[in-house]
Amino acid sequence: MDTAAAPERLRAAGLKVTAPRTAVLETxxxxxxxxxxxxxxxxxQTLPTTSLQAVYGVLAALAGAGLVxxxxxxxxxxxxxxxxGDNHHxxxxxxxxxxxxxxxVVGEPPCLEPGDARGFAIHTAEVTFWGLCADCRSEPAA
Amino acid sequence: MDTAAAPERLRAAGLKVTAPRTAVLETxxxxxxxxxxxxxxxxxQTLPTTSLQAVYGVLAALAGAGLVxxxxxxxxxxxxxxxxGDNHHxxxxxxxxxxxxxxxVVGEPPCLEPGDARGFAIHTAEVTFWGLCADCRSEPAA
DNA sequence: GAGTTGTCTTGATTCATTCAAGACAACTGC
DNA sequence: GCAGTTGTCTTGAATGAATCAAGACAACTC
Incomplete structure (x- = not known):
């Protein structure tokens, strides 16, 4: 991943370029x-003065801009x-x-067309699979 | 829905029958x-002495038993x-x-078989559609 | 009807997240 | 390159959902 592009990506998204934003985006x-x-x-680790609230604010800004x-x-x-941007699950x-x-799962965005949308204007379909990961399966009963 | 069956359903699930549990299940x-x-x-409204913590406990018990x-x-x-039990979304x-x-969406449990399960033993697929409901669509910009 | 087990009530606490006020830095135009 | 404006960051407190803990109580068993 081209970490050096973080400032440019921020600018392209119309966001001010700040150290915390660059650091979060690179992370x-x-x-x-x-x-x-x-x-x-x-x-x-790279920007020790950053506050947790700044991170929350940055994450919200980046998510709003579609960068994360x-x-x-x-x-x-x-x-x-x-x-x-790739609609993975x-x-x-x-x-x-x-x-x-x-x-x-499907080539197309999966399940993006429910049979009956009940009047909703759908813009996103989110699929979450629940199960045991490989590590937890191999562990006896830890 | 046969609300009178709540106590029986609790018993069938191996749960003690109590007033809060019956009330929550009926609700x-x-x-x-x-x-x-x-x-x-x-x-x-029907059981004024019930505490919120009891409701949390009952909901956890009912969810654990698969009743809700x-x-x-x-x-x-x-x-x-x-x-x-009907795997709706x-x-x-x-x-x-x-x-x-x-x-x-599909007749079968939707997307229950991701192409690559990455070692996970999947037992549930959860699909959430995001969009604007009919009411919010008709409202101008409230 | 008494004993045992588990539930409920009351109260406090945790955790993730958000809100608010002021200090500060990034972009604009000069 | 420098001041002004805007928006971000820092510090501190507060919210909301949910959980934990201890003791009182009720449901099922015998």
């Missing part, structure tokens, strides 16, 4: 799913990921709450 | 999606519904947070 450029607290910890995606699996705090482990990406 | 026998607070308010289903749309508190309004049921 989320790596694959994975991080909650606000984890983003905060990582950002502080926010997911909220039941039972977990909100998670953020840098992978956007998520596997969540019911035991350790690990989250993994999974590509669209 | 959720009506169609709809209620958060814990709303269940609490309705239960208190718990959903947590992003941005909303947890919602509970009496409709279980949900439409959530991005404006007013109204939740509507939608039947399975």
């Amino acid at each position: 989320l450029s790596s694959p994975g799913h991080l909650d606000a607290e984890s983003v905060y910890e990582r950002v502080r 995606r926010r997911i909220e699996p039941a039972g977990s705090p909100a998670l953020y990921e840098g992978r956007t 998520h596997l969540v482990c019911t035991k350790c709450h690990t989250v993994a990406d999974v590509d669209c | 959720l026998s009506s169609p709809g999606h209620l958060d814990a607070e709303s269940v609490y308010e309705r239960v208190r 289903r718990r959903i947590e749309p992003a941005g909303s508190p947890a919602l509970y519904e009496g409709r279980t 949900h439409l959530v309004c991005t404006k007013c947070h109204t939740v509507a049921d939608v039947d399975c």
Whole structure:
């Protein structure tokens, strides 16, 4: 991932370029799913003066601009990921709450057309798969 | 829905029959999606001594027994519904947070087989559609 | 009808997140 | 390059949903 492009991507999205925003965006450029607290910890490694509230504000701004995606699996705090725009879905482990990406099941956005939309103007379909991850399956009963 | 069957359904599920449990189960026998607070308010109409913590405990017990289903749309508190076992999905309004049921898109459990399960042993697929509900669509810009 | 087990009530507490006020820095035009 | 304006960041407090804990109480068993 081209981390050097973070400032440009912020500018392109119409956002002011600040150190916390650049740091958060770069942090989320790596694959994975991080909650606000984890983003905060990582950002502080390179930018120790950053506050947790700043991270929340930045994450909201980035999510609003579509630069990061926010997911909220039941039972977990909100998670953020840098992978956007490809309508992928998520596997969540019911035991350790690990989250993994999974590509669209169908070639098309899956299930994007419910049989009866009940008058809703649908713009997003979100699919979450629940199960045991490989690690938790191999563990006896820890 | 046969509300009189609530005690029997509790017994069949191996749960002790108590007034709060019967009241909560009867409340959720009506169609709809209620958060814990709303269940609490309705239960208190017929059982004024019930505590909110009791409602939380009862909801957890009922959900654990499969008598009610718990959903947590992003941005909303947890919602509970009496409709279980038919793997239906949900439409959530991005404006007013109204939740509507939608039947399975495909005849089969939808998207239950992601192309690459990444080692997960999947047992549930959850689909949430996001959009504007009919009411919010018709409102100008309220 | 007494004993045991588990539920309910009351009260406090946790956690993630948001709100608010003021200090500060990024972009604009000069 | 420099001042002004706008919006962001820092610090601190507050909210809301949900959980934990201890003791009182009620449901099922025998």
